[in-house]
Amino acid sequence: MIKRSHLQQKYFLRQLIHHLIIITLPLLLLGIILTNYFQKQLQEELTVYAERSKNFLLSNVTEELNTFSEQTALFSTTPTLALSISRLLNEQSLDYKNNVFKSIIPTIIGTTANISEFVDSIYIYYDNPDGNFFSSLMGYTNIASPSCMDSQWLSVYQSTPADRRQWVLPRNVRYYSFEAERENVSVFRRFDYYSGVMVLNLNTEKLSQMLDSNHIYQGSCTLITDPDGNIIFGSSGHKKLFESGNTAPRIFSHSMSENAVYDTTQIHDVGYVYYSSEIPDYNLVMISLLPTAEVFKTVHNMVLAFTLIILFSILLSISLSLSGTVNNFRQLRLLLELFSHAETGTELPVLLRSNARNEYDLIFNNIVSTFVSNHRLQLNLAQTQVRQKDAQLAVLQLQLNPHFIFNTLQTLDLEILKTLPANSHADLLIHNLSDILKYSLENTSRQVRIREEIAICKSYAEIQKIRYANPFILYWEYSEDILDLPVIHLILQPLLENSLHHAIKELPGKGLIKIKIFRRENRIHFCIVDNGLGISRSRLEEIKRSLRERDQSHTSHIGLYNTNLRLVLTYGPEAAVRIQSKEGMGTTVHFSFPPQPCSPHK
Numbered sequence: 001m002i003k004r005s006h007l008q009q010k011y012f013l014r015q016l017i018h019h020l021i022i023i024t025l026p027l028l029l030l031g032i033i034l035t036n037y038f039q040k041q042l043q044e045e046l047t048v049y050a051e052r053s054k055n056f057l058l059s060n061v062t063e064e065l066n067t068f069s070e071q072t073a074l075f076s077t078t079p080t081l082a083l084s085i086s087r088l089l090n091e092q093s094l095d096y097k098n099n100v101f102k103s104i105i106p107t108i109i110g111t112t113a114n115i116s117e118f119v120d121s122i123y124i125y126y127d128n129p130d131g132n133f134f135s136s137l138m139g140y141t142n143i144a145s146p147s148c149m150d151s152q153w154l155s156v157y158q159s160t161p162a163d164r165r166q167w168v169l170p171r172n173v174r175y176y177s178f179e180a181e182r183e184n185v186s187v188f189r190r191f192d193y194y195s196g197v198m199v200l201n202l203n204t205e206k207l208s209q210m211l212d213s214n215h216i217y218q219g220s221c222t223l224i225t226d227p228d229g230n231i232i233f234g235s236s237g238h239k240k241l242f243e244s245g246n247t248a249p250r251i252f253s254h255s256m257s258e259n260a261v262y263d264t265t266q267i268h269d270v271g272y273v274y275y276s277s278e279i280p281d282y283n284l285v286m287i288s289l290l291p292t293a294e295v296f297k298t299v300h301n302m303v304l305a306f307t308l309i310i311l312f313s314i315l316l317s318i319s320l321s322l323s324g325t326v327n328n329f330r331q332l333r334l335l336l337e338l339f340s341h342a343e344t345g346t347e348l349p350v351l352l353r354s355n356a357r358n359e360y361d362l363i364f365n366n367i368v369s370t371f372v373s374n375h376r377l378q379l380n381l382a383q384t385q386v387r388q389k390d391a392q393l394a395v396l397q398l399q400l401n402p403h404f405i406f407n408t409l410q411t412l413d414l415e416i417l418k419t420l421p422a423n424s425h426a427d428l429l430i431h432n433l434s435d436i437l438k439y440s441l442e443n444t445s446r447q448v449r450i451r452e453e454i455a456i457c458k459s460y461a462e463i464q465k466i467r468y469a470n471p472f473i474l475y476w477e478y479s480e481d482i483l484d485l486p487v488i489h490l491i492l493q494p495l496l497e498n499s500l501h502h503a504i505k506e507l508p509g510k511g512l513i514k515i516k517i518f519r520r521e522n523r524i525h526f527c528i529v530d531n532g533l534g535i536s537r538s539r540l541e542e543i544k545r546s547l548r549e550r551d552q553s554h555t556s557h558i559g560l561y562n563t564n565l566r567l568v569l570t571y572g573p574e575a576a577v578r579i580q581s582k583e584g585m586g587t588t589v590h591f592s593f594p595p596q597p598c599s600p601h602k
Helices: 004-074 078-091 096-115 151-161 202-210 297-344 359-398 403-419 425-441 450-467 493-504 535-549 558-571
Strands: 119-126 133-134 139-142 164-171 182-190 198-204 221-225 231-234 263-267 272-278 284-291 447-448 470-479 486-488 512-519 523-530 580-581 586-593
Touching: 004 078, 078 096, 078 119, 078 133, 078 164, 078 359, 096 119, 096 133, 096 139, 119 151, 133 164, 151 164, 151 182, 151 198, 164 231, 198 202, 202 231, 447 450, 450 470, 450 486, 450 493, 450 512, 470 493, 486 558, 486 580, 493 512, 493 523, 493 558, 493 586, 535 558, 535 580
Parallel strands: 470 512
Antiparallel strands: 119 133, 119 198, 133 139, 164 182, 182 198, 221 231, 221 284, 263 272, 272 284, 447 486, 512 523, 523 586, 580 586
16 A cells, blocks of 8 residues: 555656646746846837936926026127116116116016916016016016015025026915915026026926826826935925925935946835936936836736746646546556456446546446446436526526517506596606617617607607706707718717716706707718806816727716717727817717718618
8 A cells, every 4th residue: 555655656746747847847938038038128118218208308398498598698698688677677767768668578578488388477687776676477566565475586586696697496486465375496597797687487386297298107206406406396296205305315316327328226115217317507407217116017917927827837737747646546446446346256347438548548448338328328318408497597588578668668658648638747758768768679780860860869858858857958950861861879869868967957057958960071960069067177088088098987978988989880980979068168079970871771
């Protein structure tokens, strides 16, 4: 017994090594090769991305700052203009000519502020005892004026050493008394000929959005700092990343290895790939951080997938080896029992399989053929009984036909007519519901005429007019020549239902829905216009994105999504639904497709 167990273990180990070499080893080598290849490819792509991203950000940031520099140069390189502005700010009273000139200066600097969406305001100041200055927002004003809510910049300028010609500083600014403070980045630049300064106030929030637009990895962060690591501004997630203060860690102060485009670091136990670049004209540094987990997510997923495959192959090898060992030794044991029965003359047992898988099965095939045949007959009988039960269940399920509901509604309509006058609400509800149900039970793969779609929408609207406490008007506009053109089944009713549910239902006044169908430029156009609540800009972008990406998981407009999908699948991408909306004014839904050459089935 012990000897047989030892032989069984040795046989199992030989089978396991055999299966591991055949199955697991090739998979392991393939995983290592592919992982190294994709990691190398990803590093090359990351190098290219880092270079392009660096150039993009530097271009966008310096473009705004260079525009300011050009404006400052206008006042610095023109001594006559600088002298005239300085006199305006220092004089107590002005004649007509100087008053006209005073009104021109805000227009000049206001043009720069209006050109860029990032600029909040521009100040021009030449030293004067009264604190007079020009503002792109308030024109000619005084630092002590009650309407001047931003006076911090003057003290910053006066306290900065005169040899410092240009600097950048983050500030909290309030321009008007009725608004809260908001974050700004102020760029200070002294004039060349006369003592004074020009201040450019940039909107930090919009600068952050500009930095965010370049991120392709979730959790990325971009910082603009001074040489000491003080953060001037950054992308929207930088404050959460550096909660402890407004100074970037010294991990960025060390230089990267020679010829390296990017380097790696850790922040709060999270690994990052980062790259930096100087903005020399403004003494600033740009730092971009990319989460290592996101950057190498593809490689990590591949490693994980191959790890699972390797583990599965090992388990498979163990299972096959164990199964083969158990089966072969079981066959050997049965063979010995068979010889024992043959020697003693007792009845032979029923053994083994009907098909030969190994050398042992060949010995037993003739002995067990009768048993296998009987077993097969029993199995076929059992399968026949199962199929019979499935068929009986299918018959029971088919007995409840959806037309039963339609016929019941018609019977209920007749009963109501016996007790209530014709055209009562109950009668109209059941009549219209019966029409809609019958229409929807028809084969949805066929096309119908436009007049049929209009008729079913009118029936649906009659039901909703009775249900809705808020009245609404459904207005149709179409020409007779398009009524017999084919269109896919149930294409208008979901859009009408969408307008009623999302736009008209909560409207305080009477709602209006206009459905216009017309032919133009060899296309049939459908427009559904309502005067409902409208859709906010952010929500509208979310709906449009879900329609483009065919993502139904984050939308409550199921009818709109399904209709768009059916249109695209039937008529192509140009037939997709187009939505225009303004919150508080209403919504327009439009789609079009070329007229079909064949008529719908009757």
